[in-house]
Amino acid sequence: MFGSNRAEKVSAYSMTWSDEELVARSIGGDPDSFNQLVLRWERPIYALAYRVIGREEDARDVCQETFLRAFRALNGFRGQAKFSSWLYRIALNLCRDWVRRERRTPVIQAPDDLDALELSAIREPTVSVDDLVARRELTFIVERAMAKLPEDQRTAIILKEYHELTFQEIADLVGCPLSTVKTRLYQGLAVLRRELAKSES
Amino acid sequence: MIETICNYDGRDDLLVAYLYDEIDAADRATFSAHVNGCGRCTRELAALRGVRSTLSAWAPPEPRVITSYEPRTAIAEPRGTSHAPRAVRSWHDVPGWAQVAAALLVLGVSMGIANVEVRRDGAGWTLRTGWSRVPAQNAAALPATPASAPWRADLTALERQMRTELQSISATRAVPAAAPTSTMTDAELQRRVRTIIQESERRQERELALRVGEIMKDVNAQRQADLVKINSSLGFIQTSTYGEQMKQRELVNYLLKVSQKQ
Numbered sequence: 486m487f488g489s490n491r492a493e494k495v496s497a498y499s500m501t502w503s504d505e506e507l508v509a510r511s512i513g514g515d516p517d518s519f520n521q522l523v524l525r526w527e528r529p530i531y532a533l534a535y536r537v538i539g540r541e542e543d544a545r546d547v548c549q550e551t552f553l554r555a556f557r558a559l560n561g562f563r564g565q566a567k568f569s570s571w572l573y574r575i576a577l578n579l580c581r582d583w584v585r586r587e588r589r590t591p592v593i594q595a596p597d598d599l600d601a602l603e604l605s606a607i608r609e610p611t612v613s614v615d616d617l618v619a620r621r622e623l624t625f626i627v628e629r630a631m632a633k634l635p636e637d638q639r640t641a642i643i644l645k646e647y648h649e650l651t652f653q654e655i656a657d658l659v660g661c662p663l664s665t666v667k668t669r670l671y672q673g674l675a676v677l678r679r680e681l682a683k684s685e686s
Numbered sequence: 687m688i689e690t691i692c693n694y695d696g697r698d699d700l701l702v703a704y705l706y707d708e709i710d711a712a713d714r715a716t717f718s719a720h721v722n723g724c725g726r727c728t729r730e731l732a733a734l735r736g737v738r739s740t741l742s743a744w745a746p747p748e749p750r751v752i753t754s755y756e757p758r759t760a761i762a763e764p765r766g767t768s769h770a771p772r773a774v775r776s777w778h779d780v781p782g783w784a785q786v787a788a789a790l791l792v793l794g795v796s797m798g799i800a801n802v803e804v805r806r807d808g809a810g811w812t813l814r815t816g817w818s819r820v821p822a823q824n825a826a827a828l829p830a831t832p833a834s835a836p837w838r839a840d841l842t843a844l845e846r847q848m849r850t851e852l853q854s855i856s857a858t859r860a861v862p863a864a865a866p867t868s869t870m871t872d873a874e875l876q877r878r879v880r881t882i883i884q885e886s887e888r889r890q891e892r893e894l895a896l897r898v899g900e901i902m903k904d905v906n907a908q909r910q911a912d913l914v915k916i917n918s919s920l921g922f923i924q925t926s927t928y929g930e931q932m933k934q935r936e937l938v939n940y941l942l943k944v945s946q947k948q
Contacts, residue, residue, distance in 0.1 A: 525946060535746035544746070620743065627744040645706065646741050652708055667699040674702070678737050 504568035512559055519559070523552050526569065529648065530576050536643045537580040539628065547583060551576040566657065573648070574658055577640065584636060630680035638673030641666055692726045701727065705734050788923065791916055840889060848882055 502510065502518070504525070510518035530551050535544035554575050555562075562571060631639055640659060644650045656663045694700070700717050703709035709717070721727045855875060 524942075532746045536744070541747055623740070623743045624745065627741060631744075642741075646738065647744075652703075652706075664699060667702045670706075671698040671702045674705075674734050674737055677741070678733050681737060681740055 505564055508559060508562055508564075508568055512562075519556060522555075522568070526572055527552070529569075530572060532647065533573065533576055533643065534580055536631070536647060537577070537640065538583055539632065543583060547576060547579045550579055554579075570654060570658055573644070573650075577658065581636070626681065626684045630677050630684065633680050634673050634676055637661075638669045638676070641669040642673045642677070645670060690724075690726045692724050694720055694724070694727070697727070701731065701734070705731065705738070788916075788919060791912070791919060841893070844882075844886055844889060848886070851878070851882065 502521070504522060507518040507522050511522070527548065531544055531548040534547040534551075535541060538544050538547065551572060555572055558575075562568070566574075631642070634642070637659070641655055644655045644658065645652075650658070652663050652666045655666045659666075694717075700709070700713065704714065704717050704721070721731060
């Protein structure tokens with residue numbers, strides 16, 4: 486019963502408040518507001534971390550650490566930028582730290598253990614095993630091609646392709662001129678084009 | 687193949703802006719006109735669109751364990767979602783009807799394997815079991831075999847022959863004087879009867895072996911079929927359960943998205 490009331494309360498938040506309003510309410514002492522922010526941004530932040538890092542467990546750690554740091558620094562958030570941009574910046578900094586600390590390029594997990602029986606057990610009812618295998622193989626090809634990119638190009642492409650940020654938002658986020666973002670995107674896409682062509686051949 | 691050169695000013699940046707449709711209307715019109723007349727830009731634009739299309743297929747895996755968060759657990763995580771390892775999925779997640787169906791299937795297969803026989807006759811209900819082994823003393827209790835069985839004709843012929851022999855013996859003993867010309871002595875008669883009896887026993891043994899072999903074959907075939915059924919049923923149960931979970935999760939995610947938009 487308590488959980489149900491709590492869920493309704495949080496659900497009501499999601500229909501009512503913007504990110505910035507939830508931040509203000511959280512600073513004012515409402516714990517559910519920050520929980521709602523986590524609920525909204527948990528998956529995008531995890532996806533960003535996974536695509537940059539390439540390791541599921543480390544991406545999860547980065548995701549948790551991002552929200553922890555955001556919560557600690559919430560009082561310092563003045564609303565100069567969007568909350569999501571602020572959150573992305575924290576996550577990207579953590580990813581950058583991780584890459585430098587590990588001193589390695591993103592790890593690509595090859596689908597060596599691709600098992601049709603396992604896939605058939607976990608597959609969605611509307612997706613055939615063949616489609617699932619093809620999707621997994623395509624994912625592996627993309628991950629491998631992305632791993633060839635320098636970190637700045639990779640980050641630019643991830644933010645543009647999967648988080649649909651504008652050139653200006655990416656520039657603000659990574660701290661570079663707008664033209665540099667475009668150049669990184671062009672160069673990154675050119676590398677990907679070459680690498681994907683290799684995979685096809 | 688010779689690649690043409692394009693010297694359009696600021697080409698690369700414009701190409702990216704054009705690709706992502708993040709370009710001023712005036713610049714867009716100008717560059718679009720250029721692309722239409724430039725083979726290299728046309729090809730490159732098409733190739734980069736292909737790259738973008740391929741990139742869209744890359745989705746990160748579902749996190750197995752996500753941030754501990756009570757309200758999210760209550761809203762976004764329907765019971766039994768796959769964030770927990772699949773290996774620890776419990777039978778409690780299987781629908782009740784599926785558990786009952788599986789139990790009945792297992793019971794039926796077990797009875798078949800155990801050769802359980804339930805019979806009701808004048809003496810009341812009889813329950814007999816024996817792990818696919820038919821005792822010799824129960825051979826007579828086996829169900830009737832088809833009239834077309836190959837050994838039935840032989841058995842009938844043997845019976846007819848024995849009746850004929852016994853009638854001839856009785857006739858000989860009843861009127862010994864009337865048959866002085868009979869050449870069959872008692873020793874010969876005994877030997878002949880013994881031969882007939884031995885032949886009958888051998889036939890009965892062959893019949894019994896044949897029946898046992900047929901029953902074993904049937905039991906094995908039924909067991910294999912039941913095992914296949916069990917396997918397919920369990921697979922169906924698992925797929926159905928996961929499908930329900932996925933539907934629940936998609937529904938919750940949809941509701942969540944709708945609520946966020948509002």
